[in-house]
Amino acid sequence: MTPHLAPLTTADGLGVWIGALLTLCVFSFLYKDNPFYKVAEHLFVGVSAGYYIILYWWTSLYPNLYQPLVKAFAGHGVTARTGFLAAEQGDYRGWLMIPGVLGLLLFTRFFGRIGWLSRWPLAVIIGVYVGLQTTGFAQSDLVAQAQASMQPLWTGNLATSVNAIVFTVGLVTSLLFFFFSREHRGGLGVVSKIGIFFLMVSFGAGYGYTVMSRVSLLIGRFQFLLEDWLGIVR
Amino acid sequence: MSPLALEKLDRRWIFLAVGLLVLFPLLFPLALPLYVSPPVAAFVRAMDAIPNGSKVLMSCDYDPSATPEVVPMTRTAFRHLMDKDCKVIITVLWNGGPGLVDRVVRQIAEKEYPNKKYGVDYVNLGYKAGEEAVMVLMGQGILNAFPQDYRGNDTRSLPIMQGVRGYSSFPILVSISSGYPGTKEWVQQVQSRFHIPMVAGATAVSAPEYYPYLQSHQLLGLLGGMAGAAEYEKARHEKGSATRGMDAQSLAHYFVALCIVLGNVGMWSKRRRSGP
Numbered sequence: 421m422t423p424h425l426a427p428l429t430t431a432d433g434l435g436v437w438i439g440a441l442l443t444l445c446v447f448s449f450l451y452k453d454n455p456f457y458k459v460a461e462h463l464f465v466g467v468s469a470g471y472y473i474i475l476y477w478w479t480s481l482y483p484n485l486y487q488p489l490v491k492a493f494a495g496h497g498v499t500a501r502t503g504f505l506a507a508e509q510g511d512y513r514g515w516l517m518i519p520g521v522l523g524l525l526l527f528t529r530f531f532g533r534i535g536w537l538s539r540w541p542l543a544v545i546i547g548v549y550v551g552l553q554t555t556g557f558a559q560s561d562l563v564a565q566a567q568a569s570m571q572p573l574w575t576g577n578l579a580t581s582v583n584a585i586v587f588t589v590g591l592v593t594s595l596l597f598f599f600f601s602r603e604h605r606g607g608l609g610v611v612s613k614i615g616i617f618f619l620m621v622s623f624g625a626g627y628g629y630t631v632m633s634r635v636s637l638l639i640g641r642f643q644f645l646l647e648d649w650l651g652i653v654r
Numbered sequence: 655m656s657p658l659a660l661e662k663l664d665r666r667w668i669f670l671a672v673g674l675l676v677l678f679p680l681l682f683p684l685a686l687p688l689y690v691s692p693p694v695a696a697f698v699r700a701m702d703a704i705p706n707g708s709k710v711l712m713s714c715d716y717d718p719s720a721t722p723e724v725v726p727m728t729r730t731a732f733r734h735l736m737d738k739d740c741k742v743i744i745t746v747l748w749n750g751g752p753g754l755v756d757r758v759v760r761q762i763a764e765k766e767y768p769n770k771k772y773g774v775d776y777v778n779l780g781y782k783a784g785e786e787a788v789m790v791l792m793g794q795g796i797l798n799a800f801p802q803d804y805r806g807n808d809t810r811s812l813p814i815m816q817g818v819r820g821y822s823s824f825p826i827l828v829s830i831s832s833g834y835p836g837t838k839e840w841v842q843q844v845q846s847r848f849h850i851p852m853v854a855g856a857t858a859v860s861a862p863e864y865y866p867y868l869q870s871h872q873l874l875g876l877l878g879g880m881a882g883a884a885e886y887e888k889a890r891h892e893k894g895s896a897t898r899g900m901d902a903q904s905l906a907h908y909f910v911a912l913c914i915v916l917g918n919v920g921m922w923s924k925r926r927r928s929g930p
Contacts, residue, residue, distance in 0.1 A: 483802040484801065548787060549786065553842075556847075560872060628907075629879060631907065638673070639680070639880070641722075
């Protein structure tokens, strides 16, 4: 278990050293808040802001808005068609002026009296996403899930049949737990208590998975420190 | 120590215990047994069933914060597809992810598959802002949504993109994600509309949300967290970082379970003393 520290002389090695020291700075917060943690935190926020501005420009604004508009203004056609407003499905060229202007209107929030103009693009954004979410949810979560819930209780195989019965009991009792138009007493009370049991099992599973996720992050950092930085484990 | 004393225990002792329990098996592996669960076996079967040489869409929707869970999945899935001579088209819908994904894929391709060429056998189309809107736009044409790849190449000029139109160009969609937008949105916007077969790998914290999709066969297979990644590595006879981390994972879970039991005993004891 001989250490092989990352070299400080290469760009990759320097990056590993910076990453390792910043990891230790963040870990120091587990003891208590301190200046090292603050440095790492502020560095992260600053670098992230710069990174995102550059990323959005080069991956979205430049190829999907600026370049098509330049082509449209220069008269380059879309396939065989020519002209500023020539377009085809998915390639809208000059028409991109509309989302471009709407995007700029978002910034009117910074100019007091005309700030209300920013509501127009927001209305478009909300409208589009509500439409997409509603249809997507209806198809995948409502219809498909309801369809998959309708299954035979006896499948010819004992194990899968028990699975189907447990699933159906859990589904029905959990749904009835959320029926609040009648007091949960008598038969409904018993059924809703069974529903609570199933809900608790699902919360427990969710908690277990959350623990696994968080522990994984710690493992990942330790692996980075031991393997990439210190070179103790290979 | 009385169970009630746990109430006054400084939480930093728990942090220290978890830290040591995670560190120890990373230095001295215990080789605890690992089994391939049905959702992971279904994932492997679905990937095996892809015709050799197909073009496959792989969406890697995560950023560095989920690296220990999703990067091992990405590595193994990418190797799986390369072994089948598939042409892999990668997209990223998380703004923090394209650089990380590019590094992971490039390292594997250059070291393990030197004959595979960028732009011919695999491509990283990079990040695109818009979440669900991008998914829908891709349905109208992948090239329109991604006029340039992550490296700034014109995608229309890349050999791998020839003949690629919408989702019908792919026999399967591989989604590896760590939240929004991710597997849920791919199921809602793409799988349910375009009826493209789909498999998913997800962080453990989001995996429980996707099990209903597995039950309904909207997902053909599912890798949940580091455990799912480790099982996938085992099924593929690899020994990657997820497998190496599973001993630490198990010990940490035992400790958390012990803390829960002790906490409940303490609470029960306190209630008993204070009366009804």
